[in-house]
Amino acid sequence: MSATDQDNVRKIFANIVDLWEARRPGPGLLPARADFDMTDFMDWIGWVSIYEIEYGDPIRFKIRLAGTQVTKIEQADNTGRYLDEVFPPDKHPLVYPPYFEALEIGGPVYLQRDVPTKSGVAKTMSKLVLPVAEDGIRPNKFINILHYAPVSHRDEIDGLVVI
Numbered sequence: 001m002s003a004t005d006q007d008n009v010r011k012i013f014a015n016i017v018d019l020w021e022a023r024r025p026g027p028g029l030l031p032a033r034a035d036f037d038m039t040d041f042m043d044w045i046g047w048v049s050i051y052e053i054e055y056g057d058p059i060r061f062k063i064r065l066a067g068t069q070v071t072k073i074e075q076a077d078n079t080g081r082y083l084d085e086v087f088p089p090d091k092h093p094l095v096y097p098p099y100f101e102a103l104e105i106g107g108p109v110y111l112q113r114d115v116p117t118k119s120g121v122a123k124t125m126s127k128l129v130l131p132v133a134e135d136g137i138r139p140n141k142f143i144n145i146l147h148y149a150p151v152s153h154r155d156e157i158d159g160l161v162v163i
Contacts, residue, residue, distance in 0.1 A: 006112070006126075009147050013128045016041070016145060017108045020130050029136035030106060036132075036143065044145050046070070051083070051099075051142040060084060061099060061142070073148050075118045102131045103139055114151050123148040 019040060023031035033050070041048050046069035052062040061083045071077040078086050087095045102109045111127045126147040131139035 005149055006124075009126045009149075010110070012043075013110055013126065013145070016044075016128060016130070020108055025136050028106075030131055030133040030139060032134050032136070033132045033141050033143070034134075041143075041145065044147075047146045049144040049146070051144060053103075053140050053142065058084075064141070067146070070146055073117055073123070073146075098127060098129045099142060102129045102142065106131065106139070117148070122151045124151050 019036075020031060023035040025031065025035075038045060038048070046067045048065070048067045049063060049070055050065040052064050054060040054062060063078045063081055063083070063086070066074075066077055066079045076086075083095060084092070098109045098111045108131070109129045111125075111129070113125060114122055115125045116122050126149075128145045130143040130145075132141050132143060133139045
């Protein structure tokens with residue numbers, strides 16, 4: 001992905017974060033899933049997934065909705081499955097950090113890194129994780145927005161970035 005493409009994705013994701021912020025019911029409170037209509041994400045509709053948070057020991061994340069573009073990239077519709085069923089334990093350190101970070105900070109998390117796909121072609125994945133809470137306090141779902149693009153060589157350090 002070129003630097004210009006990266007910048008465009010970041011700008012679009014920043015606009016989505018602005019929307020998330022505008023839907024907060026009050027200072028320090030989280031918006032609810034019901035505060036968003038899927039038309040809010042119309043340009044990204046196939047890239048949107050909804051995960052339900054199930055608190056327990058261990059905490060689990062259930063995929064309630066997997067976007068059509070996500071299912072094409074992953075070559076599977078994982079709707080109704082848990083992340084720990086989709087990804088083997090050795091992949092958990094790569095998969096879980098943005099979700100735990102979003103829970104810890106009570107806000108959006110942006111992640112970008114190069115990842116292999118099931119088709120065997122590496123892609124640059126950009127992910128925006130938006131925690132939502134029916135009670136405004138304890139997150140009960142994540143709205144995830146993904147973007148995949150061809151990998152390009154770049155000098156930036158990939159990793160977790162809070163925006």
